[in-house]
Every structure is written in C-alpha cells, then in structure tokens.
Amino acid sequence: MPVASDSYAHVPVMEEEALELLCIREDGIYVDATAGAGGHAMRVASRLGTGKLFVIDRDPDAVALARTRLAGYSCVTVLQGNYSTMDALLARVGTSAVDGILFDLGVSSMQLDNPQRGFSFQTDGPLDMRMDTTASVDAAQWLAQASRSEIIQALRDYGDVGPVGRIANKIIARRDSNRMNRTTDLVAAVTEALDFLSSMPMEVRTVFQAVRMAVNEELKHLDTGLRRAASVLAPAGRIVAITFHSGEDRVVKQIFRGWTRPEVLLSPDGRIIEKHAPVMKQVLRKPLLPSPAEISRNPRAKSAKVRAVERIPC
Numbered sequence: 001m002p003v004a005s006d007s008y009a010h011v012p013v014m015e016e017e018a019l020e021l022l023c024i025r026e027d028g029i030y031v032d033a034t035a036g037a038g039g040h041a042m043r044v045a046s047r048l049g050t051g052k053l054f055v056i057d058r059d060p061d062a063v064a065l066a067r068t069r070l071a072g073y074s075c076v077t078v079l080q081g082n083y084s085t086m087d088a089l090l091a092r093v094g095t096s097a098v099d100g101i102l103f104d105l106g107v108s109s110m111q112l113d114n115p116q117r118g119f120s121f122q123t124d125g126p127l128d129m130r131m132d133t134t135a136s137v138d139a140a141q142w143l144a145q146a147s148r149s150e151i152i153q154a155l156r157d158y159g160d161v162g163p164v165g166r167i168a169n170k171i172i173a174r175r176d177s178n179r180m181n182r183t184t185d186l187v188a189a190v191t192e193a194l195d196f197l198s199s200m201p202m203e204v205r206t207v208f209q210a211v212r213m214a215v216n217e218e219l220k221h222l223d224t225g226l227r228r229a230a231s232v233l234a235p236a237g238r239i240v241a242i243t244f245h246s247g248e249d250r251v252v253k254q255i256f257r258g259w260t261r262p263e264v265l266l267s268p269d270g271r272i273i274e275k276h277a278p279v280m281k282q283v284l285r286k287p288l289l290p291s292p293a294e295i296s297r298n299p300r301a302k303s304a305k306v307r308a309v310e311r312i313p314c
C-alpha cells in the first residue's frame with residue numbers, strides 16, 4: 001500500500017499550485033523531472049488511476065529514496081539520469097509522449113543537510129557539491145582547475161556576489177597552497193576576503209550557491225532539459241517549472257517566451273521570409289509566488305516562482 005504520510009526533511013514547495021497547473025488526468029502520463037524526496041511525485045501518483053508517472057533524478061541517493069517512498073504506487077517508474085536527456089530516458093521505457101512535466105529546481109534538503117555532500121556552509125565536510133555523485137568533477141576539483149576569470153564569472157552569474165575579485169583572489173591563494181578541500185576552507189576564503197565585517201558575511205551563502213551551480217552546470221542542463229521536455233510533450237500537455245534563483249527563472253522565462261510568441265524569420269533587408277505560429281501558450285499571466293503562510297511554514301519557499309506553458313494542438 002502507498003505510504004499515506006511519512007516525514008522527510010524536504011518539504012515540497014508550492015505543491016497545491018504545481019498540482020493544479022499540471023491538470024492531472026487519472027489516465028494521463030506525467031514526468032517529475034526532479035524527484036528529490038518524491039514529495040511532489042507522491043501527490044501526482046495518488047491522483048492517477050490507469051495513468052503513469054516517470055520520476056527522474058541525477059542524484060543516486062534521491063533515486064534510492066524516491067524508489068522507497070514511491071514503492072507502493074504501481075504507476076510509478078523511477079529513473080536515474082539527467083533531465084537534459086529526458087527524451088532518451090523515456091524512450092528506454094517505451095514512452096515518447098507525456099501530458100505534463102514538473103521541474104522543481106535547486107537542491108533538496110537531503111542534499112543540504114548531509115555534511116558529506118558538501119553543499120552547506122553551515123557544517124564541515126568535503127568540498128563536493130555534486131548532485132550526481134558519479135560525476136567526475138566535484139567542487140574542490142572545479143575550484144582547483146578554474147581560472148580566475150571563470151571563478152569571477154560564476155560568482156557573478158550564479159551568486160550575484162558583489163566583491164568577486166577579492167573573493168576569487170582568496171580562493172586562488174588557498175587552493176594554490178592546498179587549503180581548499182573542505183566546506184570550511186571555502187567559508188574561510190570568503191571570510192578572509194571580507195575581513196572588515198565582524199560577523200560571517202552573507203556572501204558565504206551566495207558563494208556556495210554559485211559554486212554549486214557551476215559544478216553541476218545547472219543552467220546549461222535546465223536550458224537543454226526544457227527543450228527536451230517540449231520534444232516529448234503531447235498536445236495540450238503542460239510544463240510547470242518552480243525556480244528559486246534569478247538565473248533559473250531567466251532561463252525558464254526566456255524559453256517559455258520563445259515558444260509562446262510567433263517566430264518570424266527575416267531576410268538581411270528586413271523582409272519576412274517565414275512566420276511560424278507559437279507552439280505553446282502561457283498558462284499564467286504572471287508567475288505564481290508562495291503565500292505568506294507557506295513562507296512562514298517553509299522559509300525555503302521564499303524565493304520560489306512558478307511558471308507554466310501548455311502545448312497548442314496543431
């Protein structure tokens with residue numbers, strides 16, 4: 001029997017909104033592209049009758065947890081892999097078209113709360129941060145190999161970090177003397193760079209976020225993942241994305257905008273050569289934000305934004 005209620009550290013964000021936007025039919029086929037602890041997936045699965053749910057995660061620990069938590073639902077298949085290969089993962093299980101796909105981006109609480117995973121600046125652990133623990137480059141290796149300008153670019157693009165040059169210099173000084181192997185080493189580099197502050201700088205959190213996003217190439221996979229999702233989306237099917245970071249939201253917003261506007265091909269002298277009708281329509285006029293009640297229950301929801309598109313039948 002499915003587990004009706006069990007407690008895991010990860011509380012699903014904007015669950016009701018995401019479920020409603022997916023417009024679940026009991027005979028439909030759905031994908032949860034980011035299993036995590038399987039919270040959203042469990043809610044989708046509980047609404048299915050003859051339908052199916054494919055659940056994906058690149059993190060082997062998340063896959064193991066989702067398999068355990070969702071074991072009672074015969075409609076669920078859990079797949080380990082990157083959602084940027086979603087079409088291939090689904091083809092392997094004989095599926096080429098689905099009615100709804102959910103992306104719930106960022107890290108899970110299980111990843112953050114396990115010091116051995118190296119995602120958190122609040123506990124000492126190896127400087128790892130790989131979502132896919134079989135990937136070859138962890139955070140320590142990424143920082144060891146990156147040039148100063150690559151480090152600066154990541155801190156700027158993924159962390160909105162202000163004093164990037166000072167922080168990059170301290171990271172490089174430490175890594176060059178083999179003192180950049182633990183999460184506490186990265187905290188120390190940021191603290192040393194901003195030693196005029198009396199308390200731990202707020203930048204520590206954003207530097208960890210930036211390094212994590214660089215190590216996991218999160219925005220690159222998001223771009224590809226959304227396009228692969230569109231390639232398997234059936235007519236009237238929906239893609240729902242929950243973002244937590246301005247960079248993630250920008251990728252989702254731009255891709256959705258491209259799909260929902262007519263595509264016009266111009267000749268060099270400005271004449272219209274081809275015009276294609278939009279392939280999707282926006283489901284929401286503006287992104288949905290969490291309610292104050294949800295933020296007070298679950299502070300992780302604070303920066304969440306939900307966007308959704310629907311495929312226009314040809």
Ligand SMILES: C[S@@+](CC[C@H](N)C(=O)[O-])C[C@H]1O[C@@H](n2cnc3c(N)ncnc32)[C@H](O)[C@@H]1O
Nearest residue numbers: 012034036037038039040057058059082083104
């Ligand atoms: C915020 S958690 C999802 C939580 C989940 N919705 C729940 O209710 O428990 C995000 C998950 O996405 C996974 N993830 C991130 N990028 C991925 C990618 N490119 N491919 C597959 N999984 C990814 C992470 O490993 C993490 O487990």
